[in-house]
């Protein structure tokens with residue numbers, strides 16, 4: 142049988158997913174259950190839950206950090222997306238904001254982390270200036286804590302990302318829907334609760350889950366801001382490759398990565414279930 | 426101004442739009458002293474070129490835009506400052522107005538739900554409405570599972586379900602293909618006669634307007650130029666704009682004397698409002714011109730103007746011959762002539778013919 146022509150077209154896609162998705166996943170899964178010399182073992186996984194292991198708290202921090210910044214980022218980003226959608230469609234302002242958000246969503250975190258340190262840290266100019274005025278600014282430790290400074294910095298890229306991924310959904314809202322609601326006797330409240338809200342909800346939840354995985358896997362921003370401890374999982378994984386204390390235990394890092402894969406898989410499963418419900422009426 | 430009462434007049438609501446003005450940013454006067462009176466149960470079509478203010482007039486009546494001047498009365502009540510949600514208007518938009526997350530039935534029930542009707546009543550009414558538009562079998566479909574024509578039917582059912590004071594349609598057929606368009610057009614008329622709701626239908630398509638409405642209002646630059654029955658509008662255009670916009674017309678140079686225009690070697694009686702004695706341009710419909718092959722001795726015997734056939738086309742029920750005048754009588758020198766469909770084959774491009782006026786009354790405008 143001749144090879145189907147359709148397969149030729151999707152070949153690059155398969156090569157891409159194999160190289161960047163399949164192979165790393167196999168390396169992680171296999172490595173998580175192997176010791177230094179390649180023999181199968183459960184030690185790596187067991188080490189994660191060990192009494193003096195800092196992995197479980199880090200996993201908890203990662204999940205909470207991702208959840209909070211995903212929810213806050215989604216709500217704020219959605220409101221901003223709506224505001225942007227009401228601007229003139231071809232206007233300069235709108236083009237500027239969407240381009241800016243494109244950049245911020247990718248690089249905003251790291252840049253802001255440095256800006257934060259330059260401003261608020263012990264040697265930061267704001268702190269130094271306030272001190273010179275005789276004002277005690279207190280400790281600037283909050284800046285480096287995962288549930289304060291880090292959360293704030295994460296929002297800096299979560300909000301622009303939400304704006305970008307949610308804007309198409311908001312712009313798909315037809316003005317006729319509001320006008321039809323009004324002529325049928327509905328108020329603004331009716332419109333938002335019975336028409337626009339339900340129509341936007343699947344996209345909103347999908348985008349929120351995307352924000353969750355985005356924060357969950359983010360590394361660079363946290364690495365730029367935090368150098369002393371490893372309060373979240375991506376920093377811990379990096380630690381297993383550089384730390385001398387647990388030398389020879391890189392495969393523990395793979396076990397941690399596997400735990401992350403499991404969390405993300407759970408999120409994708411929730412997303413797929415939701416998507417199935419909405420696809421009854423969604424047009425693709 | 427008296428309207429032809431429609432069969433369902435007793436059930437409809439009267440609408441009076443008086444001296445409406447609407448000015449948009451940039452000093453665009455979308456409506457400029459627009460006055461329209463619609464009799465109870467009447468079906469009025471607003472016809473005019475794009476940008477003349479048709480949609481604005483409709484949206485003002487629905488309350489979706491505010492008037493900068495003038496009054497809106499519905500059923501004897503001044504609603505100029507009443508919000509849309511309290512006006513009881515049934516609106517059908519050009520396209521994409523169905524709520525995509527609701528089935529056809531849920532869309533139709535939406536307005537009834539807002540009116541706090543109980544489930545059984547809602548179901549019954551929605552079923553009746555879907556039946557009226559011929560979509561009982563599609564009740565559980567979502568918008569994307571229906572054709573454009575079916576979506577517009579559901580939109581119509583949704584608008585009528587609330588028993589609106591007035592039914593408003595803004596170019597509801599313009600996004601559909603030709604066949605569905607004329608089918609749905611006739612069906613809208615049938616349904617309107619059945620429910621008897623006062624209706625305002627906006628379109629830029631003259632054929633559509635003439636086919637559905639009791640009366641047609643021709644709009645130009647934010648004002649109503651003429652409001653008359655389709656037949657009156659066609660035979661008795663009040664202004665050159667109306668004559669030009671409604672139906673295809675030939676513009677021919679002529680000499681006016683005593684209310685008669687001399688053109689194409691014949692005489693055309695002129696309508697009231699025509700230009701006075703002297704040189705003028707007369708607007709003659711394609712069916713107001715006769716054609717005969719040279720040498721056949723036809724064309725009313727009195728000769729006519731010599732011309733050469735440019736094209737002969739078969740249009741189904743009728744045929745159209747376009748000919749180039751040999752004299753300089755024509756403005757742009759091409760003349761369209763309507764003929765019986767059986768006569769189309771008698772003419773071929775290049776053939777010499779004689780054109781003459783049939784003698785129907787026409788409008789003449791000053792040549793300058």
Ligand SMILES: Nc1ncnc2c1ncn2[C@@H]1O[C@H](COP(=O)(O)OP(=O)(O)O)[C@@H](O)[C@H]1O
Pocket residue numbers: 449450453454455473474475476477478479480481482
């Ligand atoms: N929201 C608006 N802002 C500014 N100008 C408008 C707006 N809506 C309509 N216009 C202008 O008002 C005029 C009439 O528009 P419209 O009523 O939509 O015309 P029609 O429906 O006959 O095509 C046009 O010149 C149009 O450009």
Ligand SMILES: [Mg+2]
Pocket residue numbers: 479480481596
């Ligand atoms: Mg319009």
